[in-house]
Amino acid sequence: MKFGLPNSFAQHIIIILKVKRDYMPFSHGYKNLIFALIMVIILAGALPPVSAEYTIEISSTNVTPNQEVTVTLEAIPQDKLINMSLNSTIQTTIGEEMDYHIWNFTFPYESGISTFQVDMYNLEPGTPATVSVIREDGTEASNTGNVSDEGRYNASIFHDLNRGMYNVSFIGIPASEEVRADIDFGGITRVLANPTDAVATTDSTFTPSGFSHGAVDLKVYVDHELQKSETIIVSTGVE
Numbered sequence: 001m002k003f004g005l006p007n008s009f010a011q012h013i014i015i016i017l018k019v020k021r022d023y024m025p026f027s028h029g030y031k032n033l034i035f036a037l038i039m040v041i042i043l044a045g046a047l048p049p050v051s052a053e054y055t056i057e058i059s060s061t062n063v064t065p066n067q068e069v070t071v072t073l074e075a076i077p078q079d080k081l082i083n084m085s086l087n088s089t090i091q092t093t094i095g096e097e098m099d100y101h102i103w104n105f106t107f108p109y110e111s112g113i114s115t116f117q118v119d120m121y122n123l124e125p126g127t128p129a130t131v132s133v134i135r136e137d138g139t140e141a142s143n144t145g146n147v148s149d150e151g152r153y154n155a156s157i158f159h160d161l162n163r164g165m166y167n168v169s170f171i172g173i174p175a176s177e178e179v180r181a182d183i184d185f186g187g188i189t190r191v192l193a194n195p196t197d198a199v200a201t202t203d204s205t206f207t208p209s210g211f212s213h214g215a216v217d218l219k220v221y222v223d224h225e226l227q228k229s230e231t232i233i234v235s236t237g238v239e
């Protein structure tokens with residue numbers, strides 16, 4: 001492996017040496033100091049990047065429509081801020097209403113009031129679009145409005161996001177052969193079954209449905225720090 005110094009840093013060292021040569025004796029101790037400084041910079045540049053703090057596993061990165069994906073959140077401390085983003089690219093038919101779903105999304109924490117944020121892109125401007133979240137007990141939160149002139153529909157839903165199962169649906173009219181749907185769930189990592197502040201390992205699941213080909217970019221953040229990023233390919237296997 002070759003190591004080197006950036007040109008600007010090397011020039012800076014040369015300038016230091018020149019100044020010292022011109023204005024004072026270049027002592028043995030000073031040489032050692034410069035050598036140590038250079039070695040620190042080289043070693044710092046050779047260190048691997050800091051890895052994610054928490055371990056998050058994905059059951060599969062290649063699935064068929066209606067196949068469940070499991071996200072295992074290992075040893076996450078209590079009362080951390082967690083965000084899970086599902087950013088989907090869906091192959092559609094222009095002008096034909098799409099009905100895209102995330103079925104059986106399980107949120108493993110008791111968060112109280114949390115945020116559900118969605119953006120859809122490449123829809124027909126001025127047409128109606130609907131986003132809804134239905135909890136397994138029948139509680140529903142939905143938002144209907146018109147698509148912007150840029151083909152975007154944005155909805156923010158604030159609702160109790162308690163431990164349980166949710167169905168999320170997106171209805172709109174595509175203006176392109178690909179529609180993008182970005183979903184973000186945000187909450188707090190509190191497990192009521194664990195009354196202590198000990199860490200907890202939990203599973204979150206979801207099932208993409210309503211399309212035959214596409215991809216879901218999954219990202220998990222803890223306290224705003226990215227812990228996992230994975231692309232899940234969704235395909236029937238028939239082109």
